[in-house]
Amino acid sequence: MKKIIITIFLCASFAMATWDGSTIQPQQSMRNGKKYYLISTPQELAWFAEFVNDGNTNANAVLTKNIVINESATSNSLSWIPIGSEESHAFDGIFDGDDFTIQGIYSKGKIAGLFGYIGTNGMVSNLKITSSLIVAENSGFGGGVAAVNQGSISDCVVEASLEETETQVYAIFRDYLEYAKNISFKDFNDRMNASGPAFLGGIVGSNTGTISYCEFNGTNDEAVFSMGGIVGEMEDGIVSHCINRGNITVKGDFEKAIKDNRSSSTVSITYSIKFHAGGIAAEVSGMSARIENSINYGNIMIDNKTSFAGMDGYVGGIVGYAPHGMVSRSVNKGDVTILMSIVGDVAMLFAGGVVGYAQDSLVNNANWGNVVANMQPVFANSDCQAYVGGITPNTKKVFNSFSAASELSSDCYSRYIYATAMNATTDMRLYYNSNGTYGEPGKAIGKPLNIFSSRAFADTLNAKAPSVWKYIDGTVSPVEPGKDVLSSSSQGNSSSSNSVSSSSHVGSETFISKVIPQIKVQLESRRIYVSGFHKGTPYAVFDMQGQVVVNGSVSATNIVVPVPRQGSYVLVIGNAKRIVCVK
Known part of the structure; x- marks a missing residue:
């Protein structure tokens, strides 16, 4: 059985008893015109999960204390049944963590996490999860917050270490290598298809909704096949303003099975397995999917000691594999590496500082990490193809982006290095603005590093793309022209007597300091509920064109801000900023 495990380390100490499996109905309270269950114990949280799973999917809850389910979850802990454990009972209410922590979740199954399914109307926010164990089984999904998200997740933090046990795929593969002693080749393919890979994410396993202002901070050893930091x-769906700080390693090691059962010649297996690893997402496949304003600090690696024909690898600082979808205004600062040994006839590697494999647009992105793709054939008649790029190796649509990688390299039987101006040996400070030519090289800036990280370098880029690039605190970071709504907000609010700060999310360090905001919001219909600000603090709401929708000053501890229609808005209160999606 394939098991992908999230072990979330204890980051705070709570002197409370371990949950014994019992349930207690919590008290209710009115809040913003809605009834909320007030959750203060693991028994009350378990009752709420049962209540939702019995069909009360619109129920709302708010945490009032830190919750300790287990001091440190193990496989011997009581199993947690996720809130919204079945797709037919997806959670469609509001769950406000109110900045409290849930500790020690142990959830095991094809749908694994604190939440199973979050429905299209479901909202989860202001939550931290620690010291938990999430086991996603064959063809399943596992995430620190939820297995599957169709709604909205915001302001959530997961601190985790991810591990892997021996998988069912490995066991089936091992059986096949014993010369069909246990199964035929047809049975092998059937069983492999029936036990396909699970998808694992630090926040969510599978997403079609909105994830914003979330952070994953941890490491992992051997996440099988597909792992993304968020x-x-x-x-x-949309992922925006998220951070991954954890190193991620996707590792499918069949070497032992081969050594135990085959000693020579090529293993004739053509089962198609793809390995995906990304700092923000492992795979982006939706036509309208977007990742924006996000950053990866972790080193991202695929380390597969044995690969076969069709077992290809895709690794990227932001996304591993993106046949569709758009990545914009995002920064990678971690190294990107793929190491594979090929046993079959041919395999392909794709490694990119931003995206490993992309077909749609990459706009205003930056890479500061090294990119390396190495593959060594085990047998003489094996072949390999490795593609590396400072931004991405294969798309025609890279615009206004730059790479500061000091190393772009491939050590392969057949070498392919695309999207570089030189042969990966000297100056890697490259600017990319595609004219639609496949594999177009970047333009080498040809300046010393101290100049490259200066206002002069920003001016160099602006000569090609006026007013796109800005310099702050020694770091140049991309801003999409016409879409920098926070910067344009000062213009949109110029007629108001209330002064609202308009500093932009540029310069990666400044960008990061503002990624996790202090604005606490809840959304209901076309109303934004805001709390936690002093009376008299000026506020404004802008649409995504930078136009003022409403402005004023905070008149009470909790205020209600109406908006005219569904869509995304920028909420600015004092010096704090927040993007909200109103459904």
């Missing part, structure tokens, strides 16, 4: 599989 999302495993992204069929659609």
Whole structure:
């Protein structure tokens, strides 16, 4: 059985008893015109999960204390049944963590996490999860917050270490290598298809909704096949203003099975397995999916000691594999590496500082990490193809982006290095603005590093793309022209007597300091509920064109801000900023 495990380390100490499996109905309270269950114990949280799973999917809850389910979850802990454990009972209410922590979740199954399914109307926010164990089984999904998200997740933090046990795929593969002693080749393919890979994400396993202002901070050893710092599989939806700080390693090691059962010649297996690893998402496949304003600090690696024909690898600082979808205004600062040994006839590697494999637009992105793709054939008649790029190796649509990688390299039987101006040996400070030519090289800036990280370098870029690039605190970071709504907000609010700060999310360090905001919001219909600000603090709401929708000053501890229609808005209160999606 394939098991992908998230072990979330204890980051705070709570002197409370371990949950014994019992449930207690919590008290209710009115809040913003809605009834909320007030959750203060693991028994009350378990009752709420049962209540939702019995069909009360619109129920709302708010945490009032830190919750300790287990001091440190193990496989011997009581199993947690996720809130919204079945797709037919997806959670469609509001769950406000109110900045409290849930500790020690142990959830095991094809749908694994604190939440199973979050429905299209579901909202989860202001939550931290620690010291938990999430086991995603064959063809399943696992995430620190939820297995599957179709709604909205915001302001959530997961601190985790991810591990892997021996998988069912490995066991089936091992059986096949014993010369069909146990199964035929047809049975092998059937069983492999029936036990396909799980998708694992630090926040969510599979996403078609909205994830914003979330952070994953941890490490992992051997996440099988597909792992993303924020999302495993992204069929659609939006990920914005998220941070991954954890090193991620995707490792499918069949070497032992081969050594035990084959000693020479090529293993004739053509089963198609793809390995995906990304700092923000492992795979983005939806036509309208978007990742924006996000950053990866972790080193991202695929380390597969044995690969076969069709077992290809895709690794990227932001996304591993993106046949569709758009990545914009995002920064990678971690190294990107793929190491594979090929046993079959041919395999392909794709490694990119931003995206490993992309077909749609990459706009205003930056890479500061090294990119390396190495593959060594085990047998003489094996072949390999490795593609590396400072931004991405294969798309025609890279615009206004730059790479500061000091190393772009491939050590392969057949070498392919695309999207570089030189042969990966000297100056890697490259600017990319595609004219639609496949594999177009970047333009080498040809300046010393101290100049490259200066206002002069920003001016160099602006000569090609006026007013796109800005310099702050020694770091140049991209801003999409016409879409820098926070910067344009000062213009949109110029007629108001209330002064609202308009500093832009540029310069990666400044960008990061503002990624996790202090604005606490809840959304209901076309109303934004805001709390936590002093009376008299000026506020304004802008649409995504930078136009003022409403402005004023905070008149009470909690205020209600109406908006005219569904869509995304920028909420600015004092010096704090927040993007909200009103459904």
